Amino acid sequence: MTNFTHVAGRVHADLASPDWWREAVIYQIYPKSWADSNGDGIGDLNGVRQNLPYLAELGVDAIWFSPFFVGPQTDGGYDVADYRDIDPMFGTLQDAEALIQEAHELGIKIIIDVVPNHTSVEHPFFKAAIATPPGSPEWERYHLVRGQGENGELPPNDWISIFSGPAWTQTNFEGKPTGYWYLHIFDAGQPDVNWDHPDIVDEFDKTLRFWFDRGVDGFRIDVAHGLVKSEGYPGGGEEKVLDENGEIVDIIPHPYWCQDGVHEIYRRWRAIANEYTPTRIFVGEIGEPTTARVAKYLRPDELHTGFNFGYLTAQWHADSVRKNVNETIEFNVPIGAPTTWVTDNHDTTRSVTRYGCDWPAHNWADSVDRDSKFSNHYVANDEEVALGRRRGRASMLQMLALPGSAYIYQGQELGLEEVRDIPAEKRQDPVYINSKGDIVGRDGDRVPMPWTRSGKSLGFGPEDGAEPWLPMPRRWSEVSVEAQLEDPDSMHSLTRTALLLRRQLPLLGSGQMRWRDDLVESANVLAFERFDETSVSSVVCVANYGDENVSVAALSVLIASQPDVSLHNGHVVIPPDTTVWLIL
Ligand code: GLC
Ligand code: CA
Numbered sequence: 170m171t172n173f174t175h176v177a178g179r180v181h182a183d184l185a186s187p188d189w190w191r192e193a194v195i196y197q198i199y200p201k202s203w204a205d206s207n208g209d210g211i212g213d214l215n216g217v218r219q220n221l222p223y224l225a226e227l228g229v230d231a232i233w234f235s236p237f238f239v240g241p242q243t244d245g246g247y248d249v250a251d252y253r254d255i256d257p258m259f260g261t262l263q264d265a266e267a268l269i270q271e272a273h274e275l276g277i278k279i280i281i282d283v284v285p286n287h288t289s290v291e292h293p294f295f296k297a298a299i300a301t302p303p304g305s306p307e308w309e310r311y312h313l314v315r316g317q318g319e320n321g322e323l324p325p326n327d328w329i330s331i332f333s334g335p336a337w338t339q340t341n342f343e344g345k346p347t348g349y350w351y352l353h354i355f356d357a358g359q360p361d362v363n364w365d366h367p368d369i370v371d372e373f374d375k376t377l378r379f380w381f382d383r384g385v386d387g388f389r390i391d392v393a394h395g396l397v398k399s400e401g402y403p404g405g406g407e408e409k410v411l412d413e414n415g416e417i418v419d420i421i422p423h424p425y426w427c428q429d430g431v432h433e434i435y436r437r438w439r440a441i442a443n444e445y446t447p448t449r450i451f452v453g454e455i456g457e458p459t460t461a462r463v464a465k466y467l468r469p470d471e472l473h474t475g476f477n478f479g480y481l482t483a484q485w486h487a488d489s490v491r492k493n494v495n496e497t498i499e500f501n502v503p504i505g506a507p508t509t510w511v512t513d514n515h516d517t518t519r520s521v522t523r524y525g526c527d528w529p530a531h532n533w534a535d536s537v538d539r540d541s542k543f544s545n546h547y548v549a550n551d552e553e554v555a556l557g558r559r560r561g562r563a564s565m566l567q568m569l570a571l572p573g574s575a576y577i578y579q580g581q582e583l584g585l586e587e588v589r590d591i592p593a594e595k596r597q598d599p600v601y602i603n604s605k606g607d608i609v610g611r612d613g614d615r616v617p618m619p620w621t622r623s624g625k626s627l628g629f630g631p632e633d634g635a636e637p638w639l640p641m642p643r644r645w646s647e648v649s650v651e652a653q654l655e656d657p658d659s660m661h662s663l664t665r666t667a668l669l670l671r672r673q674l675p676l677l678g679s680g681q682m683r684w685r686d687d688l689v690e691s692a693n694v695l696a697f698e699r700f701d702e703t704s705v706s707s708v709v710c711v712a713n714y715g716d717e718n719v720s721v722a723a724l725s726v727l728i729a730s731q732p733d734v735s736l737h738n739g740h741v742v743i744p745p746d747t748t749v750w751l752i753l
Pocket of ligand 2: 205206207208209210211212213258
């Protein structure tokens with residue numbers, strides 16, 4: 170159970186608790202898009218420092234920062250040239266140190282991103298390699314392979330980049346093509362590194378220690394399943410193993426993913442983290458195809474947690490969510506890893522839009538018929554956004570009632586929707602650029618935060634500053650932080666109250682969970698109870714996914730995702746797309 174201390178009238182989780190990460194609510198900041206302090210149109214670390222009180226008020230336990238390291242920003246910072254310094258665009262190392270300290274003073278932990286699958290082409294290792302011919306030791310830090318064809322003029326195999334096109338780029342030496350190609354699972358500006366090389370191992374040992382020594386509480390590991398490639402670079406892709414009825418019984422991942430060798434790396438990293446107090450943690454972006462495979466990363470001597478992408482991709486539908494919750498609990502409980510919940514991040518079409526358009530699944534990378542509501546190009550209309558916001562509120566309350574740790578992506582607490590009408594020339598995502606606009610990509614969930622009702626950039630930057638790096642919709646004036654702080658019924662107020670309740674009722678974080686299907690007879694409703702054996706009270710969360718009101722007998726309503734949901738004659742009536750927390 171977490172201990173709480175009161176600081177300046179606010180309840181804080183105990184920073185020294187070794188288990189803080191088991192039930193932490195973690196707020197993700199995409200640094201380019203949160204707050205611009207110096208008016209160059211790009212968010213920065215001092216912008217974060219100025220607005221830390223906002224996060225303290227909201228009541229989150231930790232911040233996860235997408236990368237703010239030196240790099241050319243070919244992939245929004247996931248292309249790093251120096252892992253141990255801050256890009257001047259974001260500030261200085263001193264700013265980062267001050268930020269870590271100030272956050273800690275407010276009771277907020279800091280998690281930063283580490284990108285170990287690839288460097289930027291601007292990293293000194295790659296610059297050294299590209300300056301030499303194939304066969305030189307500098308190239309051994311990367312994956313350089315002879316191409317097919319007489320002169321090696323064709324890529325070594327059929328591997329495709331996640332961002333479209335071949336996963337290989339031919340190198341030149343002294344102005345001539347060499348017939349040797351380097352591997353990049355992502356953009357050509359992000360060459361994959363060779364984890365068999367001691368310099369790579371050492372580079373990341375140093376990086377972890379550098380930031381742990383500066384007080385960072387943990388790392389989010391980018392593409393955690395990608396670091397080791399299949400020996401000999403065999404062609405081919407993911408394979409599905411079917412039983413005699415044609416049901417998928419197993420998935421053999423693509424040979425550039427999910428190799429067993431990654432586990433040795435994480436055991437090494439865990440040992441480094443274990444040298445530090447208070448507890449330092451790892452959260453993996455683990456893209457393994459089955460929960461059994463994910464579980465391996467969460468063994469006690471590897472990573473602490475991973476993102477629950479099944480919850481993120483679940484449809485707004487009771488069955489879809491129930492299935493994920495069951496699977497998640499079934500596989501986490503035996504291995505002792507906390508469950509995590511997440512619906513939004515910097516790679517995902519915002520849940521408001523997905524839920525409002527009834528997306529069957531999450532599909533940022535698919536290119537489907539552009540007019541379809543499920544297309545990544547589709548612009549949700551006002552009605553769909555309004556429905557999505559309503560569902561976003563219900564989803565937030567449900568997520569914060571589930572056991573374990575949860576993630577909130579910046580702007581989710583405001584109910585922001587995906588922005589689709591970004592002019593082509595402003596778009597920066599390599600997903601868009603490399604697919605020649607076929608796949609719309611992720612810029613639309615990275616649009617800067619609206620802080621104020623008025624002003625050129627709605628308070629994202631100073632009034633006399635440059636235009637934000639991505640255009641912000643004027644309509645966001647109404648959902649700005651300023652507008653929502655004034656409104657007790659806003660999404661922001663809802664989130665803040667839920668986070669406060671979560672802290673006042675520790676069983677919401679660490680307690681157990683059981684379904685309470687007995688409370689409502691409807692397949693479109695998810696009802697579950699949070700309890701712990703030592704306390705008499707429990708909290709019941711009921712989410713109505715259906716299109717009819719449901720009624721539940723209760724003693725009191727702790728919070729509801731819609732205003733005007735209250736108790737009448739011992740019953741609460743829960744309208745469609747609404748979640749409530751109840752005491753029975
Ligand atoms: C991860 C990041 C994504 C990035 C990719 C390559 O999936 O979340 O933003 O493009 O890795 O680093
Ligand atoms: Ca700036």
